[in-house]
Amino acid sequence: MIQPNLPDSKLPRVVIVGGGFAGINLAKSLRKAAVQVVLLDRNNYHLFQPLLYQVATAGLEPDSIAFPLRGIFKKQKNFHFRMAEVKSVDAANNLLETNIGDIPYDYLVLAMGSNTNFFGNKMIEEHAIGMKSLIEAVQIRNYVLKQFEESLLFTDEATVKPKLSFVMVGAGPTGVELAGAFAELRKYILPKDYPELPIHLMEVYLIEAGPRVLAGMSEETSRKSKAALEHIGVKVLTNIAVKDYDGLTLTLSNGETLQTQSLIWSAGVKGMSIPGLPEEAMLPNGRVQVNDTNLIKDTNNIYAIGDIAQMINDERFPKGYPMVAQVAMQQGKQLGKNFCNVLKGKALKPFKYKDLGSMATIGRNRAVTEFAGIRLSGYIAWVAWMVVHLLNLLGFRNKLVVMINWVYRYFTYDRGTRIIIKRGAANIVKLRQTIYQADPQVPQITQTP
Amino acid sequence: MIQPNLPDSKLPRVVIVGGGFAGINLAKSLRKAAVQVVLLDRNNYHLFQPLLYQVATAGLEPDSIAFPLRGIFKKQKNFHFRMAEVKSVDAANNLLETNIGDIPYDYLVLAMGSNTNFFGNKMIEEHAIGMKSLIEAVQIRNYVLKQFEESLLFTDEATVKPKLSFVMVGAGPTGVELAGAFAELRKYILPKDYPELPIHLMEVYLIEAGPRVLAGMSEETSRKSKAALEHIGVKVLTNIAVKDYDGLTLTLSNGETLQTQSLIWSAGVKGMSIPGLPEEAMLPNGRVQVNDTNLIKDTNNIYAIGDIAQMINDERFPKGYPMVAQVAMQQGKQLGKNFCNVLKGKALKPFKYKDLGSMATIGRNRAVTEFAGIRLSGYIAWVAWMVVHLLNLLGFRNKLVVMINWVYRYFTYDRGTRIIIKRGAANIVKLRQTIYQADPQVPQITQTP
Numbered sequence: 001m002i003q004p005n006l007p008d009s010k011l012p013r014v015v016i017v018g019g020g021f022a023g024i025n026l027a028k029s030l031r032k033a034a035v036q037v038v039l040l041d042r043n044n045y046h047l048f049q050p051l052l053y054q055v056a057t058a059g060l061e062p063d064s065i066a067f068p069l070r071g072i073f074k075k076q077k078n079f080h081f082r083m084a085e086v087k088s089v090d091a092a093n094n095l096l097e098t099n100i101g102d103i104p105y106d107y108l109v110l111a112m113g114s115n116t117n118f119f120g121n122k123m124i125e126e127h128a129i130g131m132k133s134l135i136e137a138v139q140i141r142n143y144v145l146k147q148f149e150e151s152l153l154f155t156d157e158a159t160v161k162p163k164l165s166f167v168m169v170g171a172g173p174t175g176v177e178l179a180g181a182f183a184e185l186r187k188y189i190l191p192k193d194y195p196e197l198p199i200h201l202m203e204v205y206l207i208e209a210g211p212r213v214l215a216g217m218s219e220e221t222s223r224k225s226k227a228a229l230e231h232i233g234v235k236v237l238t239n240i241a242v243k244d245y246d247g248l249t250l251t252l253s254n255g256e257t258l259q260t261q262s263l264i265w266s267a268g269v270k271g272m273s274i275p276g277l278p279e280e281a282m283l284p285n286g287r288v289q290v291n292d293t294n295l296i297k298d299t300n301n302i303y304a305i306g307d308i309a310q311m312i313n314d315e316r317f318p319k320g321y322p323m324v325a326q327v328a329m330q331q332g333k334q335l336g337k338n339f340c341n342v343l344k345g346k347a348l349k350p351f352k353y354k355d356l357g358s359m360a361t362i363g364r365n366r367a368v369t370e371f372a373g374i375r376l377s378g379y380i381a382w383v384a385w386m387v388v389h390l391l392n393l394l395g396f397r398n399k400l401v402v403m404i405n406w407v408y409r410y411f412t413y414d415r416g417t418r419i420i421i422k423r424g425a426a427n428i429v430k431l432r433q434t435i436y437q438a439d440p441q442v443p444q445i446t447q448t449p
Numbered sequence: 450m451i452q453p454n455l456p457d458s459k460l461p462r463v464v465i466v467g468g469g470f471a472g473i474n475l476a477k478s479l480r481k482a483a484v485q486v487v488l489l490d491r492n493n494y495h496l497f498q499p500l501l502y503q504v505a506t507a508g509l510e511p512d513s514i515a516f517p518l519r520g521i522f523k524k525q526k527n528f529h530f531r532m533a534e535v536k537s538v539d540a541a542n543n544l545l546e547t548n549i550g551d552i553p554y555d556y557l558v559l560a561m562g563s564n565t566n567f568f569g570n571k572m573i574e575e576h577a578i579g580m581k582s583l584i585e586a587v588q589i590r591n592y593v594l595k596q597f598e599e600s601l602l603f604t605d606e607a608t609v610k611p612k613l614s615f616v617m618v619g620a621g622p623t624g625v626e627l628a629g630a631f632a633e634l635r636k637y638i639l640p641k642d643y644p645e646l647p648i649h650l651m652e653v654y655l656i657e658a659g660p661r662v663l664a665g666m667s668e669e670t671s672r673k674s675k676a677a678l679e680h681i682g683v684k685v686l687t688n689i690a691v692k693d694y695d696g697l698t699l700t701l702s703n704g705e706t707l708q709t710q711s712l713i714w715s716a717g718v719k720g721m722s723i724p725g726l727p728e729e730a731m732l733p734n735g736r737v738q739v740n741d742t743n744l745i746k747d748t749n750n751i752y753a754i755g756d757i758a759q760m761i762n763d764e765r766f767p768k769g770y771p772m773v774a775q776v777a778m779q780q781g782k783q784l785g786k787n788f789c790n791v792l793k794g795k796a797l798k799p800f801k802y803k804d805l806g807s808m809a810t811i812g813r814n815r816a817v818t819e820f821a822g823i824r825l826s827g828y829i830a831w832v833a834w835m836v837v838h839l840l841n842l843l844g845f846r847n848k849l850v851v852m853i854n855w856v857y858r859y860f861t862y863d864r865g866t867r868i869i870i871k872r873g874a875a876n877i878v879k880l881r882q883t884i885y886q887a888d889p890q891v892p893q894i895t896q897t898p
Contacts, residue, residue: 002602007645044598045868061850063510063866070642071863080645083598083869100602134870149493149532153451153549193519196456196529397857397865401510401850408846414520416846417512419494420532421583 003101004082009036011078014339015096015103017086017274018111019046019069022306022328026109029336031076034343038105040084040098044069047134048393050325051402053174056131056140056264057181058189058418059409064401066134067394086112089276091299097276107301109335110274110288114307114323117268117286127247128263131174140264142420147262148190149420151197158259162248164202165260169242170267171208172216173360176225178264179206180363183232188413204234205258209241209267214360214368216322221368224377228362242267269323271308283310287320292350294335305331314353325392326356361385364410452550453531458485460527463788464545464552466535466723467560468495468518471755471777475558478785480525483792487554489533489547493518496583497842499774500851502623505580505589505713506630507638507867508858513850515583516843535561538725540748546725556750558784559723559737563756563772566717566735576696577714580623589713591869596711597639598869600646607708611697613651614709618691619716620657621665622809625674627713628655629812632681637862653683654707658690658716663809663817665771670817673826677811691716718772720757732759736769741799743784754780763802774841775805810834813859 006013012035016023019041030037045066054060073079085099089108096103116130131137147163154160166182168175182204190199206213206229212222213229213236229236241253242263250258271286278298281288287310289297294309296302303309306328310320321327331351338348357371359381367382369375376384386406393399409415455462461484465472468490479486494515503509522528534548538557545552565579580586596612603609615631617624631653639648655662655678661671662678662685678685690702691712699707720735727747730737736759738746743758745751755777759769770776780800787797806820808830816831818824825833835855842848858864 003604005601005604005645043869044594061510061512062870063512063868066868066870068642068865068867071865071867074641082601083595138870145493146532152454152531155452155454192523193517196454395865397853397863400853400857404849404853405846408849414846416520416844418517418520419512419515420492421511421515421587 004084004098004103006036006038006080006082006103011036012106012343013038013104014107014109015040015105016109016111017041017096018113018306019043019081020049020111020113020306020328021325022113022332023109023111024069024072025329025332026111026305026336027073027076027079027332029333030078030339033078033336033340035078035107035339037076037079038103039069039073039079039081040086040096040103041069041081042083042085043134044081044083045134046072046394048398049132050173050389051393052131052134052137053178053181055134055137055417056144056178057185058141058145058415059181060402060405061417062134062138064398064405065393067398072394086274088274089302091276091278091302094301105301107303107339109294110296110302110304110308111306111328111332112272112274112308113328114269114286115272116265117270118265119268121244124242124245124263124265127245128169128265130265131178132269138421141418144185144262145418145420148194148197151201152194157198157201160198161201161203162259162261164197165205165258166203166262166264167205167207167250167258167260168264168266169207170265171206171210171213171236171238172266173214173358174266175206175208175264176213176229176360176362178266179204179229179234179236180232180361180366183229183234184363185415186233189415189418193418205237205260206234207237207240207242207252209239209253211239213238216358217360217368217370218375221370221375221377225360225362225368228366228368228377232363232366269307271310271323273308277302285310293338293348294331294351303335305335311351313350316355317353321353324358327353330354359385359388453533453547453552455485455487455529455531455552460485461555461792462487462553463556463558464489464554465558465560466490466545467562467755468492468530469498469560469562469755469777470774471562471781472558472560473518473521474778474781475560475754475785476522476525476528476781478782479527479788482527482785482789484527484556484788486525486528487552488518488522488528488530489535489545489552490518490530491532491534492583493530493532494583495521495843497847498581499622499838500842501580501583501586502626502630504583504586504866505593505627506634507590507594507864508630509851509854510866511583511587513847513854514842516847521843535723537723538751540725540727540751543750554750556752556788558743559745559751559753559757560755560777560781561721561723561757562777563718563735564721565714566719567714568717570693573691573694573712573714576694577618577712579714580627581718587870590867593634593711594867594869597643597646600650601643606647606650609647610650610652611708611710613646614654614707615652615711615713616654616656616699616707616709617713617715618656619714620655620659620662620685620687621715622663622807623715624655624657624713625662625678625809625811627715628653628678628683628685629681629810629815632678632683633812634864635682638864638867642867654686654709655683656686656689656691656701658688658702660688662687665807666809666817666819667824670819670824670826674809674811674817677815677817677826681812681815718756720759720772722757726751734759742787742797743780743800752784754784760800762799765804766802770802773807776802779803808834808837 118125281297307323359369361367567574730746756772808818810816
């Protein structure tokens with residue numbers, strides 16, 4: 001019979017759901033605490049999401065931005081990991097229901113992060129592809145490379161153009177960085193790899209419903225970023241929303257249409273809440289309402305940190321903190337400290353967000369960063385971007401492999417990992433099927449008879 | 450309409466099927482020849498098969514042993530690549546039928562290599578897994594790691610033992626190297642990653658129907674290898690064949706049974722021939738009969754090189770040359786030279802195999818090599834093994850990444866890539882399904898309406 005088989009302990013048990021930035025920082029900060037730490041995740045690795053777009057565009061191998069969770073905590077005695085799907089919370093009985101059995105907790109911390117938000121547009125949800133998981137990024141790489149290969153097999157523009165048109169929706173960091181990487185593919189890879197391809201047919205679009213790209217940053221930075229993107233050949237459409245998409249024809253809010261077989265959706269995320277939480281705490285955006293110590297509304301021992309937590313205690317962020325890695329890391333650490341305070345009988349400290357600024361890279365030698373009012377752009381910003389990301393990447397091996405890929409790419413203009421590990425799916429609907437077939441919601445455990 | 454769209458050329462067209470060691474060496478050696486070189490492969494990369502076993506055992510990232518075919522030949526003007534499935538040969542009309550349309554050829558060269566040979570045992574074919582492709586290796590990694598994770602969820606030995614028992618069948622280099630790597634996982638990774646696992650329940654078996662391991666090498670080397678494997682805890686069973694396997698119970702020729710959920714089959718390979726070749730040339734082992742210039746029997750312009758070609762012109766190899774990389778590389782180069790000879794009106798030179806010896810690694814610091822009568826074993830052999838493999842690996846980036854992984858592993862005893870990119874399949878039958886669903890035989894190309 002399947003059961004979590006967690007070791008008995010007299011210490012209070014803190015169950016953390018999700019091994020992202022929030023979850024691992026919390027678990028680490030409980031290293032010395034007199035608690036039993038139980039981390040659950042559907043995957044066995046921590047994913048460094050900021051570099052997902054480089055996996056999707058054949059710049060990095062998937063393994064280099066994933067770090068085995070057991071590896072991170074192998075020295076932490078009070079830590080226990082289980083690979084599991086969380087189903088729901090039984091708050092009344094302090095039980096977490098999962099596909100590997102019920103797990104009793106003293107403190108429960110939800111850190112499941114966020115998922116792609118299609119804002120209820122079923123047509124787009126069915127035909128577009130999001131980029132939040134490693135398998136999605138790998139499948140996008142397979143799919144994009146396959147579009148290039150297939151483009152050689154047709155002579156009529158009407159067929160080739162949609163295969164070579166790549167549309168990012170949403171001009172946040174992900175959309176901007178993806179668009180920049182696609183522009184680089186066109187400039188440096190295609191002419192060498194596909195001399196026979198009508199390169200002029202390849203288009204890279206970045207579509208943003210709002211007035212500017214990188215809306216989280218300053219007007220000036222937005223302007224510079226847009227200019228930089230257009231300079232490398234990205235068609236940036238602002239104040240234009242996507243109305244509909246059938247897998248080939250993309251209809252825009254201004255009535256115009258685009259023909260594309262590749263629509264990558266980075267226009268929004270939503271919290272990944274689970275059943276069993278108090279009605280009042282569940283918000284329409286999938287996040288849960290927490291107080292300034294990350295305690296979920298109307299609960300006394302269930303917390304939420306990172307993307308999934310909506311905390312409003314800062315006039316700079318009236319709608320809650322942005323769903324970014326910085327907030328997740330800081331909330332994880334802070335909650336860890338607070339658990340230690342509780343155990344020592346001390347008072348809890350409310351969360352204060354230290355905004356360390358933000359950055360985005362726009363293709364080779366170009367990035368924008370903002371930190372404490374200081375705005376950098378161009379080469380210096382690009383170097384800063386690389387340093388910051390390398391430092392934050394977990395694991396010495398991963399750091400080295402990523403650095404080598406970057407150095408190699410810098411000098412050769414090449415992208416080493418442009419391989420189709422499985423031949424990509426035939427179309428974007430099949431692509432989504434492969435992903436979800438590959439990553440099913442149902443538990444998949446066999447017990448021998 | 451789907452068509453190969455190969456550029457017209459007055460030069461004779463050499464169509465090469467397969468981008469393995471034989472195919473790429475042939476294509477390279479035609480670099481300066483007055484021919485149009487067309488390379489077809491179902492994948493867009495060249496796979497360095499000798500290191501597949503390290504991908505399967507979380508030692509290397511898949512991307513590090515795969516090199517994009519277009520990258521290899523980007524400077525070769527007369528080279529054209531198409532990703533395609535070959536269906537059959539229409540020898541009468543010099544046409545190759547593929548899923549991207551018919552391709553006319555002046556010379557056709559078959560270099561499709563070999564695939565796992567289950568010797569017609571349907572039960573084993575259904576429940577065991579081979580290791581010839583990158584997707585198979587990745588899936589084996591996912592599956593093995595999942596067995597470890599799942600073993601924590603059960604308390605009764607009857608359930609846990611089969612999940613922790615890993616059986617290799619066939620003690621050639623692949624079986625030996627796999628068994629060694631599994632023994633290393635048990636020794637260095639499991640105790641750190643899974644302190645709660647009853648490590649003593651993990652068993653690694655190497656089963657060989659013949660009298661000795663590494664039968665291709667000397668008696669002495671076989672003896673040493675067997676001793677080394679047993680020293681690191683591999684149970685080596687020789688003179689024992691596998692009779693049956695239902696996914697859990699493995700029945701041996703001596704009547705004994707083993708309980709295992711992981712049976713990796715490396716007991717044999719067979720040529721991957723295609724329909725349309727002369728009856729007399731097709732051999733029961735899937736190989737095709739060629740003369741000493743690799744011309745297929747009863748044809749005048751169809752050649753076969755590498756694993757698929759059975760050439761008998763050397764008394765050392767009365768049943769044809771072994772299906773190894775060395776033979777494939779040398780035949781590819783030789784045939785290239787011969788094509789150049791033909792174009793210059795010179796006579797063809799018959800193939801002569803230079804046996805460069807063979808080597809196998811048996812876990813950390815242990816390997817065996819034989820070259821020109823010189824036999825090495827232990828540490829020196831292990832270093833030699835690494836140098837030879839690094840030198841033969843294509844691409845500077847790949848060499849660096851692989852080296853870093855090895856250096857890292859040497860000093861940390863760690864295996865960096867033990868991530869489950871997709872949660873592995875529930876059982877070995879589903880595993881095979883995932884692989885074949887992921888890598889279907891049917892063409893998968895969408896044409897926009």
